[in-house]
Amino acid sequence: MADRRRSAEEVSELQQERIRKTVQAFLQEDTDFSDVDLNEGAVLYDPMRDGTVGWTTKDPQPPQAVAEPQYAPEEGPAGPPQKPPMDSDQKKLRRDILIATYFFVALFLGAIVYLGFFYAKKADGYKSSSYNSKRQGVYAARYQRGDIFSADGVILATTLIEKDGTQTRSYPENRKYAHVVGYSTRGSSAAESLAGSYLMGAHISPLELAKNELTGTLTHGDNAYLTIRSDLQDAAFKALGDRDGAAVVIEVKTGKILAMVSKPDFDPNTIAEDWDKLVQDETSSVLVNRATQGKYPPGSTFKIITALEYLREQPEKAKEFTYVCDSEYRDGEYTIRCSKGISHGEVTLEKAFAKSCNGAFAVIGSELDTEKLYKLCEDFGYNQDFSIGLVYSRSMYVLKDDASRWDVLQTSIGQGQTLTTPMLNCMIAAAVANDGVMVTPYVMDRVENSYGTLVKTWSSAGSTRVMTADEAKTLQKMMRSVVTEGTGDDAEGDNFTVAGKTGSAEWAKGKETHAWFMGYAPYEDPEIAVCVLIEQGGSGGSAAAPAARTILEAYFREKH
């Protein structure tokens, strides 16, 4: 028996050796298949034709001449003598089946690589989908939801574990970050939603993950860091006080959102208990982030766009432009009044801008090409979506060629049907400050695992040039004059220079106007842009500009 076994092994080794050699021979062979003669060798030796259909157990020895010359030496004296060399069709068949095999090896390995890619790049997104709530429930029992930090390391959201094992999501800063951090007890919103898949997952070694699962220990999810700076957020929160509205601060060059406050706000710690009350209360819309979702008439802040379009269409005329303001501009049956009935007297374009003279801008607006102005507004982000990581509502600009005279006049001073978010106004201020390049803002800076190892970083979703650097320079000067000699003088700080634009937007008859201020600082070398909107705050210059200064002071206090 032992002998027989050895002999079987020997023979199978020989066979292996032969297959190996055959494969080698195939690979050495000329691999240009294009001129292969299909019938080569068939006449001389075709098992199909000797009546046995497809195979033969006789295997007649083909004439030596048929053996491939380059194959014969390979076979060598070591080859088993009783085995006839294969005819060329057989060889090619085997080679081609081998190629097919390699094809499938590649295809399947490709599928495995794709699974890896899927896990690395796509799985987090699908996992955190709001449609996936059932399976997220499974995760809740295994993970301690990760923490959310401000850029400077203040804990904004963390999970406390009670003695009995129940987890409570806690927001130590209470209302201050309500709209940026969001909540995770009633669905999830804002950063809690944006980073959800990381917070409820852990990018740690699979072994540790396995160990935690096997020992029943909770795995600490990844931690998220926002771009928000706590000092600026504090300042913005205080600046708004108990007034409703929104404040946004953006780093001009990077698009980082450094502060974002919306009021009225809510306490994320008690959102589950307050939920029904909050949802039913339709008048104050507490859950809406007014900075990114609140749409307001831009009022005089829109004059930035009107002025730019005028400079573009009629640069010569713009230089010479003068208008004598007597507090009212009459165009047929329509009358445009300046704020508070002030007469600005004779104004140039720059002075009209600085003093926010409605009459002058009604004149300018009525001379503009409606289609071009529409195009400019879309370039500036009206009617556009931006992926900033938070729910963002499109600002709205509708004025078309068929607009009535009244609509044209209204629109050119930022009234009419135009609506904008404080976020977009802040982006426009930042674009002017950034010499004409608008950088899409973002709020999520990075995710680290619980040991502090970097998992993912975020950056701006993109930037576009919305005006030339020269145009931006002109607007910068005009916005500077708003602060030095116009309506925005309250924005100027003691140790920094500011450029900006005020707005007092009418929104309902007989109600106090919404107060706007959008601007940036320092004027000479812009670093941050700010936008403040105070609902029914009165005039932009007296209500919003001082609030903006409070925020800017916090920035420059830290700096100097």
Place this chain on the structure above:
Amino acid sequence: MTGLLSQIFKYLILFIAVFYTIINFLALRQGSLQRSRRLFHAQNFFTLLMMFCCYFVIYMNTEDWMVLGFMGIQIAFFLSYMALFLHLYPDASRVILSNTVFLFAVGLIFLTRLDFDRATYQFLVGLCAMLLMLAVPVVIKHLRVLSKWAYLYAVAGIGLLVLVWRLGSTTYGAQLTLSLGPVKLQPSEFVKISFVFFAASMFRQKQSFGRVVLTTILAAAHVLVLVASTDLGSAFVYFIAYLFMLFVATHRPAFFAAGLGAGAVASVGAYYLFDHVRVRVQMWKDPFSDYENKGYQLSQSLMALSSGGLFGLGLCGGYPNTIPLARNDFIFSAICEELGLIFGALLILIYLGFIIQLFWISIRIKGRFYQLLGTGFAAMIGVQVFMHVGGVTAMIPSTGITLPLISYGGSSVLSTLIIVGIIQGLNITSAAERRQAAGEEVTFHG
């Protein structure tokens, strides 16, 4: 406690799968009868161990004794079946036999977890099919006239497909099934077999260009009827299998490339012509764009795969039943959700080893007809696995195709087991040839 046990067993199952996969690749190398026996036993050991682990976890979660009984019946059947098969055919490929049982067993485990009644039905169909499979190799070995019925296969195949197209009942937007009394058949699963026989018979001799054209036209007729019945998945499987057979038969990569080109043009054409093709492509690009309706299936599949992560949520720890058709067209997602992507990757590797075995058998055997049969079937199973996995992971647009031997479906199981039987027949024939060629004392074992 049950949850923790599920987690422990999840990793145990993964280890078992790793060992099984390694052995599966070791078995690719030819060796002595003893070696192949040893590997065969090792593979079966891990198959049984896997079944024990999985059914135990399912039992812990469902507390249904029937589950354990079901496992016992399966084990008894599988062991006696393998013994019987090897007794009847000592030359059968052991690694193919053990892989068949492993894959079928994995399928039954997941069907038990998803829907116990369907699992028992699947087992009964598989049992009958495996008994039928006992007869297949002997037919292949001795019925040499099989290679001469090329036109019969073509007429029968196309005829049957046309019949389904015109009379078949519509399921999930495609005419797939034909009802014969209480039995519902998916003829496209069986025509697969006649289709490969057809192409292999046509190419059994070295042929003129005219014959290649004629064969291609008849093969295209199969594919077009399938397209007309909106069974795009099957159409694609037939098409790719044919291309491989064409390439191997003619040795011309140019034909293969031309075929792929024609396929690509046809796909683009189909995209513009047919709404359902466009929908599939749109859902592939963004399944969440129509989450509630057309994208629901794929969205659920992707969320299941993603939630499972590398190690899965543990058997009975996820929600695979939220994926419509988790039991057949999306079973890979259900498996990965609970046992993880690593297990899924191992499953792909096991299929790869299985398919390489099929190709090796085709390389070893003599005679164009047999080689082409082996190539066609191997390619068919390979494409099917790739399209299933690619479809449910949104690597390629989903075409709704079963995972061979694992997915639920009587016709699919029956036809795949017949194919495996045919390939065993090839191996047995090949071994007999070699024994004769090399003298009686040599045995050849796959």
